[in-house]
Amino acid sequence: MGSSATWALLLAVFLAAIVEFVEALTIVLAMGITRGWRSALAGTAAAVVALAAFTTAAGYAITTWLPESALQLTVGTLLLIFGLQWLRKAILRSSGLKAMHDEAQIFDKQRQAAQAAHPESRFGLDWFGAVVSFKGVFLEGVEIVFIVITFGLNAHKVPAAIAAAAAAGVVVIVAGALAHRPLTAVPENTLKFGVGLLLSTFGTFWAAEGLGLFAQNGESFAWPGGNWSILVVLGIWVAVSRLLVLAFRRRAAARADADVGAGVDAASVTEGA
């Protein structure tokens, strides 16, 4: 894999990890402030251990049982589905048809839920704070692990992908520790748009290469132009996304005009994370 493709890969991992770390930080902060730092950090530590076990098991299974073309096909397909989900949300948000992801609002909701929860102590910990922190860190962490494993294995750059994710973690944790509040200044929607584009691009590229599994020799297909075609695929996804945003913005504006009398907000059409 060429150096430009490698840098694109590392950028994708770094940005995706930033987004997921920010979301996990919001949950841990809310639990730490309302239910106590001991329980929140214990839940976080348990999630990190579970993630390490998950990563080892998944990495071993994938590298041991899948031949090259099957790996590309499996990983490419999963990345494509995953990336297109991110891209879908980003397009709907950019066009005003979906409410923007609001870290401060999520923090407030988590804090209110934590304040309302009944105190329950297990193993000397506040169980609500520990469990919510565990779930938040594990679920966001699985997404990071998934991206690190898929990108790293397919490009044969696992250590670099891990380093990129770890760097993102350090950046977010240091920023969170200094700010001591959710990182609302992080342009999460823009980052998600960029990551969605990169995941969709690499997903398209690798899934197409993996189609060679069904050819008579079972070997991976090669794109015309090799890795340079990644840039072409990326350019096409950028153009398609941009056109969709423009088309849907017009639609959102028309709806907003129509809803003025009824007092309906265009962004309330769809909700979600």
Next chain:
Amino acid sequence: MLRFAKAVGQFWYDFIIGDDWKIAAVVVTVLVVAAVLVARGVGSAAAIPLFAAAVIIGFVAVMFIDVADS
């Protein structure tokens, strides 16, 4: 045990399929059709651009269906 299996299944469904199953359906359908074509002798020069174009067209169609439905 059943509850655990259900929770694991739900986790993977949410993780991979997300909140729009149509995207996964499009990708898998395009992949199956492309795999059949390749198995029948279509080479990489035709299969790769066809696959990429079908995924993009499918995604655009899903987006318009989503917006029209909402």
